[in-house]
Amino acid sequence: MQLSLTNLRSATHELRQAIERGEVVELTFHGKVIGQVNPAEKKSHTLDKRVVNAYFNRREGDDPYVAIERLKQGRKGRGIK
Secondary structure, three states, X not given: OEEEHHHOOOOHHHHHHHHHOOOOEEEEEOOEEEEEEXXXXXXXXXXXXXXXXXXOOOOOOOOHHHHHHHHHHHXXXXXXX
């Protein structure tokens, strides 16, 4: 997308939408490109493996089914005897 500096003030909504779509917007002045507006890099929201393992009572390299069985053993109720 190209946007002239004179139209920048009235086209801020379009500029924002283009950036949210991941487009690079070129700013022009008298028909010549003078700069670019690039979208910010999106950070992935990955969780730290150590935190996840501690939450689910997993040890490094555990099979997920072993961790599930360990959880079941730790969460047994009183039961009727």
